Amino acid sequence: MKKYYxxxxxxxxxxxxxxxxxxxASKKMPRIFALSYSMDTGKEPSFLITDDxxxxxxxxxxxxxxxxxxxxxxxxxxxxxxxxQLVYQTGxxxxxxVSGDFNKDGYTDIAExxxxxxxxxxxxxxxxxxxxxxxxLLKPGKIPINMASGDFNEDGNLDLVVTLRxxxxxxxxxxxxxxxxxxxxxxxxxxxxxxxxxxxxxxGKTDVAVALAGNGNKGVQVLWGKGxxxxxxxxxx
Numbered sequence: 001m002k003k004y005y006x007x008x009x010x011x012x013x014x015x016x017x018x019x020x021x022x023x024x025a026s027k028k029m030p031r032i033f034a035l036s037y038s039m040d041t042g043k044e045p046s047f048l049i050t051d052d053x054x055x056x057x058x059x060x061x062x063x064x065x066x067x068x069x070x071x072x073x074x075x076x077x078x079x080x081x082x083x084x085q086l087v088y089q090t091g092x093x094x095x096x097x098v099s100g101d102f103n104k105d106g107y108t109d110i111a112e113x114x115x116x117x118x119x120x121x122x123x124x125x126x127x128x129x130x131x132x133x134x135x136x137l138l139k140p141g142k143i144p145i146n147m148a149s150g151d152f153n154e155d156g157n158l159d160l161v162v163t164l165r166x167x168x169x170x171x172x173x174x175x176x177x178x179x180x181x182x183x184x185x186x187x188x189x190x191x192x193x194x195x196x197x198x199x200x201x202x203x204g205k206t207d208v209a210v211a212l213a214g215n216g217n218k219g220v221q222v223l224w225g226k227g228x229x230x231x232x233x234x235x236x237x
Contacts, residue, residue: 041085045065054127066094066095072085094113097112104156111160114144118139122178140162140170141185144162146192147160153229167192193212207223
């Protein structure tokens with residue numbers, strides 16, 4: 001009988017104190033990413049690209065600083081860290097960057113798009129770990145949003161394509177020396193935002209895919225490249 005009362009008493013004490021529920025064995029999730037390194041940039045960093053700009057087979061970084069009207073270049077050191085930034089002044093409110101060998105010297109250059117100025121500036125690689133801005137100031141059109149690069153007329157030179165906020169896309173053909181021809185524009189079936197290039201129908205010619213938003217059609221429209229710098233528009237989907 002005493003043993004029975006002892007069990008009842010212990011159960012009442014456990015009930016008053018509260019017994020934690022039995023814990024299931026938890027599986028530890030594998031650690032995929034860890035914050036081990038950070039870098040200071042300029043004001044309002046808003047866009048970045050990576051490429052090997054000095055041909056050492058180590059990725060470098062370039063960051064747009066919209067608030068400073070500049071971009072920062074960080075040379076990769078191959079151990080997860082980067083050299084202190086080199087800052088280059090741009091036009092007002094830089095919004096986008098693309099990299100490519102625009103003068104065909106074997107080194108990767110930078111083209112940057114300025115939203116407020118509505119201009120594009122090209123910075124050629126000096127091969128010495130720095131960049132030199134060309135004298136040409138490209139004007140793709142009103143309210144440029146995004147930019148991509150590809151060879152649209154099959155002359156071996158990199159060209160540029162820029163989305164303009166209201167129903168237009170500007171194509172700018174490269175001359176292969178870091179300079180470009182005057183832009184020409186094409187209408188699309190909506191308000192273009194993002195843009196990508198690729199051979200989407202496997203005909204060997206570079207096409208342009210444009211994201212559409214805002215008023216009108218929403219979705220994606222592909223501009224089929226003809227290989228001469230001209231395009232044929234598809235329906236938006």
